Amino acid sequence: MATRLAESAARGGDGVVRRSKPAARLAVIAAGIAAVGAVVLAACGTADRGTAAVRILTHRDFHLPAVAMEAFTESTGIEVVVFREDTPGDVIDLMERSRAHPVADVVIGVDTLDLQHVIDSGLVEPYVPLAPGPLVEGLATDDHSMTPVSYIDACLIYLPSFYVVPQRRIDELPEAATMPPPLPQGIDDLVDPAHSGTVVVADPASSRMGMYFLVTLERLHPSRIAEGTPWPQVLDEMLRWGVELAPTWEHAVFERFAGGGPPPQRPISEGDPDPVTLESLAGRMPMTWGTAGMPSVYAQYQPGLPESLDVGVAPNDCVRIAFYAGVVAGAQNQSLGGRFIDAVGQPLFQFGIADRFGSRPARNDIVASPEWNSFGADVVPYRPDPAYVGANWKQWQLTWSQVVRNFATGPPPPEPEVTVTLPSS
Template identity: 25%
Template sequence: MKTSSPIPRILLVLLPALLLFLAGCAYPTLPPTTPPTTPTTIPAPEALTIVTHDSFDISEEVLNRFHEDTGIEIKVLKSGDAGEMLNTLILSKENPLGDVVYGIDNTFLSRALEADLFAPYDAPALADIPDDLELDPEHKMLPVDFGFVTLNYDIAWFEQNDLDPPDDIADLTDPAYKGLTVVENPASSSPGLAFLLTTVGRFGTEGDYTYLDYWRDLRANDVQVTEGWSDAYWGVFTVGSGGEGDRPIVVSYATSPVAEVYFNELESPPTASVNTPGNSFKQVEFVGILARSPHAQAARRLIDFLLSPTFQEDIPLHMFVYPANSKADMGDLFRRWAEVPTEPVSVSPEDIARHREEWIEAWTDVVLR
């Protein structure tokens, strides 16, 4: 039977084309080989790579300043949210994606340290960073910024409905607040986990009224749970997307109101955060040098830069968190609208690492199943 399909030959032309193409693709991604121009000193690399999470942002001008000062270019790689990033870092430990990591937070700190990803560095700038932020005594992870997860509410909604806005997380279980709150799933969201930790720190895991009792009451009071911050803020919170949502209380950040003011050029924020004692969780973000980076010396200069007032003062209006360096000015807008919550709840990174899975599981059983 003559069943000659004429196609093979045509595709045979395409096969080498495909292979050539792929070879071509691979080529430009090879790391630039720096010719050893000055053999006497360790040559500075042409570029350093920061591995970070999706929320990282900074102004072009500030980032370029490092290049002007040192001749080293900064490249940025993003690898999902903080949890996804840490996974990627652990998986690529032997052959790291970059030189410096920005944005491991205190909920992931122990996990990151256990994985032994970072090389210690006693940065001079640590002198200007408050001691309570330094959670890693070995200085493998250096605090770079911090923020607070806390309740936000819709000011206008509470005025219109003649109800006092909440000023304590315990208020949310009051029948008057039934069906008003949206929180994020701690299994999938970083503010969600922070809020769960707030309740753990506040109510404890043993005694008459544990964090699980609180969540039982919250569930009975018709709390809504979303997977992530975006779904809660844009989809459910009354302020977020301008009227589509139907809940006036959301778990967000102490700095969300200032972001509302800044991005919408408003006189005052439409939302307020609950900054009273015992109602917020402090999130500290860290930077560190990847132990396997071949450019340790240059990476230290980059860490110095990230902790310097130049970079630190650019943090607030780009990432909406507070600078770790106390010498850095947070700016007028932050001073006016981003009050730092008093006496945040604290849970140690070791406790978090040890019990994270257990607390999340217990929470899931109580709230979702």
Template identity: 20%
Template sequence: MKRRVFLAIGMGILAAACSPEKKAEQKSPPTEVRLAVHKSFDLPQPLIAKFEQENHAKVNVIKVGGGGELVNKLILSRAKPVADAVFGLDNTTSAKAREAGVLADSQPASAETDAPLYGALAVDYGYVVINYDKAWFAKKRLALPKSLDDLATPAYKDLLAVPSPATSGPGLGFLAANIQAMGEEKALAWWGKMRANGVKITPDWNAAYYTEFSQNGGARPLVVSYATSPAAEVFFSKGKYTEPPTGNLFLQGGVFRQVEGAAVLRGAEQPELAAKLVQYLQNGDVQKAIPEAMWVYPAVKGTPLPPSFKFAEQPQFSNNPSEVDIQAHRQRWVEGWLRVVEK
């Protein structure tokens, strides 16, 4: 009798384990969490897969133009958010996103960082500067410009490509640095001279660097990019270069420290999973991957840098207005710039 009781109990347990409800639970599909990013976002797939496995999730990465376009898209779609979380807010746009009601009131706790960001968790930072093509300048025997004013002279006509501050985070950062150093009136007057001197404006950083820059087959030997771009050129050359073929110009009024971060969006369909994803971008493995994935510095303190970053020269200064000043004056700055440059 006892054996039959045990057998019956065992069969009951087995039946429960094999029940349709249990099978359904075991085979439930992963929960989708949507991450809106700018088009330069590039995190190794194994790291995304690790988050998915650990959280029984499916990360849907939605790329939306440049940094400025990304925030504008989030604002336009705030009634029905296109994502649960965002990566690509920076210190020119995060306050705008927060004041527009795009970000959730409560954000997850942040790790200790070298670069705090208003309203979001800092993930990386870099320096927006002017890059130059070393071979082009050597061939032309043209001296490098020593100031922004030099760039507006005939010797440098048609040489510079800049992403638009109306649609690009780096472009807006560069404009903010100009204004911080020169003052608004003088900075816009300088842009008027640059327009007359043939400056090329592109919608975003990708177009400026990969289409217009002479190092990548374009016609412009000067481009607003990042101080880490020369290190990336060596890394991706696969042994062709042992020294960077490009260099940095650290000109007063032309250096901006850009901080990028992530945040949960208001109205997220999966707010808890979105919070975990935002925090995951500060995870040690992710932070260690960021330098050679997106060619910026990891924001979390103590993260080691790869050997390739020996070519990532850091400026000794930056021309940064505060985030409060950028938020208060950004619209006027951009509208003034548009009147001068795209009239």
């Protein structure tokens, strides 16, 4: 029986990364795929065909792996009907409005920002998967209220070729006009005049990925303590140094950011007729807010697995955002919803969760894709407290919008003044 997908009627995812050796990787992947099939068959078995259906509620940014969905229906006889809202906020709103008569049996794609609200509001009921796998540290909820599905590490990403220092003779002084900004390290680089006019980020007022940026900014510059510069003031300074706000994450990463292609195949020199500059990028930006998995996503757009890509991940100020599934409280088919939650934690589903965000599976024993093995970046992320973030992110969002409005209607920012310090030798 084919899985049926239905759109929701309610409201209408140095710096050059290099390729690793393929032989051993392909052998591991082949073994992993064989293991995936064996585990899924053992877990699900062969059920009698029926007409039962489980209703899934999610949003357009959450990826449901088609192969795993079809396998679930084939092995259980349970048809899957997917209701897809536009945003995570729309999902929560629909769950609250339909609490008396839930429109779905399972919700999937709830992120760290909404996790505590969904649990505290009683929108889901605790469920322990029958065969839970080993999870990435820090993703599990205390009382099994929701089941971890996947996660992303949101980070600054950049165009490495833009930051290459031109080659010159040892007896030549560098020309200030040809010197690039220093290689990005983290969010505080966005208030460095050297990076003026080189950054685009998704606006938290209209983008979930932008909210992950704001969560990290608040963590670095909290306004609740007396010491240091509060984040609204840091944001104003970022805007004055030319940080551009894009309406969506897709617009920022796929239209305004210049990365993703192969890197230049030659060294850059001061006499190069085609240096990588803002002018040569024709209005696109060399830095944006994305994820540590974006290099692997860009690799999927290449005709074959490339040797290298012109995209890097800043090592600092990443934030880990997890995504969860749960059985909807009061749903009419909770038992079927539980069976779907069981399948979500199995290897076939987990292996297929990679998406345009560069998501990673919640299980820590899943074989990585060839693109991730070659280009995925391992970082040490900040892990936000769902209770603290959940209680405050909407207020942060309002404050962000107010700072942006005040900047737009205030006096023009000063012209940037960049000073190049020459080395002593």
